[in-house]
Amino acid sequence: MTEFWRRYRRNRGAVLGLVVMIAVVVLAASAPLVFPASPWKLAGRPFLQPLDPVFMLGTDMLGRDIAAGIAHGARVSLLVGLATALASTLIGILIGGTAGYAGGRVDDALMRFTELFQTIPPFILAIVLVVIFSPSIYSVIVAITAISWPPVARLVRGEFLTLRSREFVQASIVIGQGHARIMISQILPNAMPPIIVYASLMVASAILLESALSFLGLGDPQLMSWGFMIGASRNVIRIAWWMSVFPGLAIFLTVLALNLVGEGLTDALNPRLARDVRR
Amino acid sequence: MGRAGYILRRLLKGVIVVLAIIVLNFFLIRAAPGDPAMALAGEAGAADAEYLAKLRQDFGLDRRLHEQLAIYMWGFVTLDLGYSYKHGQPVIKLIAERLPSTILLTITAYVLSLVLGVVFGTVAALRVNSWVDTTFTVLALVFYAVPLFWLALMSILLFSVVLDWLPAVGYATVGAGHTGFAHVLDVAHHMILPTVALSLFYLAVYARLARASVLEVSRQEFVTTARAKGVDEGRIVRAHILRNAILPVISMAGFQAGHLVGGTVIVETIFAWPGIGRLAFEAALGRDYTLLLGVFFLTSALVVVFNLLTDLIYTVVDPRIEVAA
Numbered sequence: 051m052t053e054f055w056r057r058y059r060r061n062r063g064a065v066l067g068l069v070v071m072i073a074v075v076v077l078a079a080s081a082p083l084v085f086p087a088s089p090w091k092l093a094g095r096p097f098l099q100p101l102d103p104v105f106m107l108g109t110d111m112l113g114r115d116i117a118a119g120i121a122h123g124a125r126v127s128l129l130v131g132l133a134t135a136l137a138s139t140l141i142g143i144l145i146g147g148t149a150g151y152a153g154g155r156v157d158d159a160l161m162r163f164t165e166l167f168q169t170i171p172p173f174i175l176a177i178v179l180v181v182i183f184s185p186s187i188y189s190v191i192v193a194i195t196a197i198s199w200p201p202v203a204r205l206v207r208g209e210f211l212t213l214r215s216r217e218f219v220q221a222s223i224v225i226g227q228g229h230a231r232i233m234i235s236q237i238l239p240n241a242m243p244p245i246i247v248y249a250s251l252m253v254a255s256a257i258l259l260e261s262a263l264s265f266l267g268l269g270d271p272q273l274m275s276w277g278f279m280i281g282a283s284r285n286v287i288r289i290a291w292w293m294s295v296f297p298g299l300a301i302f303l304t305v306l307a308l309n310l311v312g313e314g315l316t317d318a319l320n321p322r323l324a325r326d327v328r329r
Numbered sequence: 330m331g332r333a334g335y336i337l338r339r340l341l342k343g344v345i346v347v348l349a350i351i352v353l354n355f356f357l358i359r360a361a362p363g364d365p366a367m368a369l370a371g372e373a374g375a376a377d378a379e380y381l382a383k384l385r386q387d388f389g390l391d392r393r394l395h396e397q398l399a400i401y402m403w404g405f406v407t408l409d410l411g412y413s414y415k416h417g418q419p420v421i422k423l424i425a426e427r428l429p430s431t432i433l434l435t436i437t438a439y440v441l442s443l444v445l446g447v448v449f450g451t452v453a454a455l456r457v458n459s460w461v462d463t464t465f466t467v468l469a470l471v472f473y474a475v476p477l478f479w480l481a482l483m484s485i486l487l488f489s490v491v492l493d494w495l496p497a498v499g500y501a502t503v504g505a506g507h508t509g510f511a512h513v514l515d516v517a518h519h520m521i522l523p524t525v526a527l528s529l530f531y532l533a534v535y536a537r538l539a540r541a542s543v544l545e546v547s548r549q550e551f552v553t554t555a556r557a558k559g560v561d562e563g564r565i566v567r568a569h570i571l572r573n574a575i576l577p578v579i580s581m582a583g584f585q586a587g588h589l590v591g592g593t594v595i596v597e598t599i600f601a602w603p604g605i606g607r608l609a610f611e612a613a614l615g616r617d618y619t620l621l622l623g624v625f626f627l628t629s630a631l632v633v634v635f636n637l638l639t640d641l642i643y644t645v646v647d648p649r650i651e652v653a654a
Binding site: 165168169170174175180182183254261262266267268277280287288291298301302303305306310 | 470592598628629
């Protein structure tokens with residue numbers, strides 16, 4: 051662990067990214083305490099400029115507090131990011147692991163299926179899924195997961211394919227261990243480093259996707275999110291720049307921080323993951 | 330088997346993908362809550378009993394599932410993508426009207442990001458660790474993390490509102506009545522912001538990839554050999570390094586085509602660009618399932634075309650492909 055941290059620490063950008071990520075997590079966790087009122091509440095006069103004594107980041111056209119929206123929006127972004135990264139990783143491991151381990155026709159079939167999902171314009175598929183299952187936090191998570199798992203599957207397949215021919219795996223086969231057990235207890239732990247790195251990048255891309263859906267008005271209508279705030283600011287961009295600038299910066303900094311953390315993890319775990327295997 | 334055989338096999342693969350997407354469409358509409366006829370009619374008060382009965386008959390919704398699928402697929406094969414009740418027009422007509430402007434936008438963005446990405450990446454790689462390299466690396470990191478829709482809004486804020494250099498929205502100046510070359514210039518002027526907004530993320534991706542790829546190829550022995558033979562440095566970069574380094578970038582570009590086409594939903598919505606991306610957005614907001622799935626099908630087909638295009642570029646650029654295929 052100390053070795054891990056020592057290597058991570060050497061990447062200064064990654065340390066900075068980690069600091070920003072911790073700040074975002076603290077912001078999300080403390081939102082109900084710092085801004086106990088609903089972020090939808092009409093708290094003050096409309097169109098208050100930033101640096102107002104009460105509303106530091108100003109208010110929107112209905113007098114909603116932008117700062118409260120950003121704090122509560124962090125919860126949505128992190129929830130969607132983590133949930134989809136987790137779900138996509140599990141699906142990716144299941145499909146990619148099976149394909150890489152089984153090889154042959156199973157591999158062929160599963161990979162054609164994965165390729166199909168990579169050909170379809172992912173964002174449009176996400177829109178179709180959200181619209182068909184009607185927008186909610188669950189349908190958003192399902193939709194983003196549906197378009198996020200294919201690269202994981204390809205990555206995991208590659209790892210499993212290489213590891214399968216290694217001696218320790220062959221030995222497990224010879225002593226008669228079951229396939230499922232070999233996959234989970236022998237191969238998977240060795241395949242984990244690149245998967246972890248990819249998962250951290252996936253949190254970032256999921257946050258971008260969620261914000262894009264919310265921006266288009268296809269997010270959960272009950273929850274305040276960064277994308278929604280920017281979408282709401284579109285028509286008043288000429289008079290209220292702060293309404294779109296602050297939530298946009300929040301998305302940008304969070305995603306940038308996650309990407310930097312991903313690079314730090316790459317350095318620390320030193321997996322054979324090319325840096326360009328993103329998205 | 331030469332280039333033609335390779336392209337033919339890719340074409341066949343594309344056809345299979347398109348068929349699979351039709352099947353996916355078929356099941357998606359059935360996954361919608363309620364009866365598919367209701368979903369097909371949309372929620373826009375379109376669901377009067379008579380229309381529903383007609384839909385059920387048209388789609389054979391009282392028949393067995395595989396028969397329904399056959400009817401549905403035949404519709405797509407004959408380019409009958411259904412009828413948008415909201416617009417009062419056949420879906421294929423709505424899409425056909427909007428398709429050219431989307432193709433113009435995406436192809437321009439695709440070529441722009443690919444060409445500039447390779448140029449910037451190569452320049453950075455040839456001057457590794459210089460200020461140019463560092464600048465490109467930082468910019469790439471930034472464009473990786475900026476949400477496309479925010480970038481689009483900020484560019485409107487800067488270039489249209491504050492500086493007043495470029496038109497914020499639309500395809501051409503309304504009522505200007507330009508013709509000929511003046512019209513082309515007018516459209517190009519309107520295209521600058523949407524194209525750049527759509528391209529920047531991919532430009533960053535390709536620049537980083539091209540940089541890594543050029544660095545790797547530069548270390549190969551044949552480059553050293555060429556230098557030892559006294560080949561002109563410019564020729565080494567163009568003929569020896571770039572010719573090989575560009576291949577992974579082109580593969581990646583083909584791979585990313587779907588993302589690029591999906592990005593048009595955002596860009597066309599923000600810049601009021603009259604393409605199918607905006608049509609998809611309108612269909613999504615209006616719960617016009619037939620239209621939305623029609624766009625979904627056609628954009629997927631468009632990606633298949635993009636992939637073919639990429640393969641074609643690949644065969645031209647990669648000297649080994651004739652042998653390999």
